[in-house]
Amino acid sequence: MTQGIIISLDVMGGDDGVDVVLGGAEIALKRQPDTRFLLFGREDVITAGLTAHPALAAASQVRHCDVTVEMDVKPSLALRQGRYHSSMWRAIQAVKDGEASVCVSAGNTGALMAMARFCLRSMPAIERPAIAAIWPTLRGDSIVLDVGATIGADAEQLVIFSVMGGAMARALFAIQRPTVGLLNVGVEEIKGVEEVRKAGQILREVDLPFINYIGFVEGNDLGKGTSDVVVTEGFSGNIALKAAEGTARQIAQYLRAAMEQSLMTKIGYFFAKGAFNRLREKMDPSKSNGGVFLGLNGLVIKSHGSASPEGFASAIGMGDAMARNNLLKKLSDDLEQFRNVLNNEPKLKD
Missing domain, CATH: 3.40.718.10 (Isopropylmalate Dehydrogenase)
Incomplete structure (x- = not known):
């Protein structure tokens, strides 16, 4: 991988298949040419899809995952069945391991939140x-x-x-x-x-x-x-x-x-x-398009499940901008300063 932000994508998440995710990633790559991607999902499906996106293929690594988290599965069940092996979990895990700065998924919102909280954990006092x-x-x-x-x-x-x-x-x-x-x-x-x-x-x-x-x-x-x-x-x-x-x-x-x-x-x-x-x-x-899960020890962006490639590119762009502008550091510093103020104002706790 070269310089620039590395973004992990749950390629199997969403309502409309891998074409939306790959198409959105290609749009995002045109806007930020130094961005690199980790693509998590079924290797055969992703590789076939990348034939239409040679520039994206050159800027990406494909990581095979056997399990896909379905859009209608309950978060608790998704966490039990999809932990460690699903494209959603491994895309989040890449952020925890420092391989990627941001994870973006258009998958099941409840499952994504449950996995993100379990994997990344919340910041202190959150x-x-x-x-x-x-x-x-x-x-x-x-x-x-x-x-x-x-x-x-x-x-x-x-x-x-x-x-x-x-x-x-x-x-x-x-x-x-x-x-x-x-x-x-x-x-x-x-x-x-x-x-x-x-x-x-x-x-x-x-x-x-x-x-x-x-x-x-x-x-x-x-x-x-x-x-x-x-x-x-x-x-x-x-x-x-x-x-x-x-x-x-x-x-x-x-x-x-x-x-x-x-x-x-x-x-x-x-x-x-x-x-x-x-x-x-x-x-x-x-x-x-795109909502960020604030308060975790890592950046996770949720895209609409029915987003178009342009919409998914917007979610990637949001995550890219947050990583480049050190959102987690700003958030950690602000929360620490807030706790210090609160500790010095005991009446506010009542």
Whole structure:
């Protein structure tokens, strides 16, 4: 292997087969030519697929795995049956062993989280990891977490999510003190469930130097880009993510139908085609595909199972950027500094 980031891929994960993974890896390679790949899965299938991607073949090593984790298998069963021998496990293991900087998989989310937690273990003081996603907004990208890993987080977990989201924003967006908001049903401090209010109180009182807590934000602030980081628990975060993706597809469908209604609309579309293409590009969910499991001793990226090659390339690009910008080091430093502040403020533990 040469210089550059090494990324391990679970080639067998996802809904649409190896062609999506290999196609996405080739797109990512064009964008970052010094990236190298470890490809985990059935050697005969991967080798056959690589015949259409000679540049990727030259930048990759194939590691044969007998077991594939199915998309509908329970996480506990996947962990028992797929440990050590599956393409998913061995792609994660490569990160633990230092062979790769990032693992990317489009496979079963629950199984991937279970294996990643078992193999990589959580960072100190992290009870549960979070899934963080890039969220396109009117003023650029922001980060939203948790979007599905932790259901019903308590106040301390929400504060830790804020610290982790801030570290991710610093790594990806080069913002020294990113703004952080807690997702709530209103911006007033008296609104919301108790754990969210308590998390807000802690964040106001500790005044951490590496994040700028701006208070509560509402659902409509997600698209506005009111804050660089939006923090919530996994139940509401996942609903918000799926609602946003569905809305983007709905609007695209409306536009397509409207442009086909009459001769005049077709003529209008012809003259406005460039603007509509730019709008479609902005609304394309694949451009923001990929969620990172924050809080583990290693980088694992979950791609949508139904992602296109372009979407899978976006997930690879996210992991590549995190590795190049030392996200784990920033996250470890921020968590340690937060714990030191908390230890010096005993009233905040009550």
